[in-house]
Amino acid sequence: MDAIAVAGCFRDKSILITGSTGFLGKLLVEKILRVQPAVKKLYLLVRAPDAASAEQRVFSEVIGMDLFNILREKYGLHGFQSFIQEKVVALAGDIIHDDFGLDTSQADALSKEIDIIINGAATTSFYESFCCWYARRLVTRESVQEW
Numbered sequence: 001m002d003a004i005a006v007a008g009c010f011r012d013k014s015i016l017i018t019g020s021t022g023f024l025g026k027l028l029v030e031k032i033l034r035v036q037p038a039v040k041k042l043y044l045l046v047r048a049p050d051a052a053s054a055e056q057r058v059f060s061e062v063i064g065m066d067l068f069n070i071l072r073e074k075y076g077l078h079g080f081q082s083f084i085q086e087k088v089v090a091l092a093g094d095i096i097h098d099d100f101g102l103d104t105s106q107a108d109a110l111s112k113e114i115d116i117i118i119n120g121a122a123t124t125s126f127y128e129s130f131c132c133w134y135a136r137r138l139v140t141r142e143s144v145q146e147w
Ligand SMILES: NC(=O)c1ccc[n+]([C@@H]2O[C@H](COP(=O)([O-])OP(=O)(O)OC[C@H]3O[C@@H](n4cnc5c(N)ncnc54)[C@H](OP(=O)(O)O)[C@@H]3O)[C@@H](O)[C@H]2O)c1
Pocket: 018, 019, 020, 021, 022, 023, 024, 025, 045, 046, 047, 093, 094, 095, 096, 120, 121, 122, 123, 124
């Protein structure tokens, strides 16, 4: 499958992305928005105590990065903000919990809306215990399967 075909798969799709504040996650978000601006929505699940803090994290740690300058130049500052508002939704959650820590009504609504889940959330520390790492992988896999 070539790059154009891959980008085509994201057209008009709603994608839940975990780990977007991480090294690979922010590259992924930028790349999808750049190569497939017709993506329907990107739901970015980040660890935060509430929706406002999640939004703040997404804007300071993902969208606010220089990495997005190509898109800023393409749309202009105002157009870029509108584009991001239209496409990007921040969610407060944590992959160690069932349904990614979302409340039941939010999880139900999202599970109907989401077409693709990209799970980039991970602990990349070499010092974490194996059982914590394994439990996290298991819970995440179950949430993804249920959705
Ligand atoms: N970097 C590479 O070159 C590379 C190469 C091959 C494979 N990978 C794999 O790709 C994945 C991501 O790597 P990375 O380098 O982007 O890692 P990273 O920079 O350490 O980012 C990890 C991401 O996971 C999030 N996260 C961790 N625990 C979470 C939880 N419980 N709930 C929600 N989010 C959580 C972090 O959020 P916070 O900001 O809240 O901490 C962060 O956004 C890993 O599985 C890694 O093994 C990476």
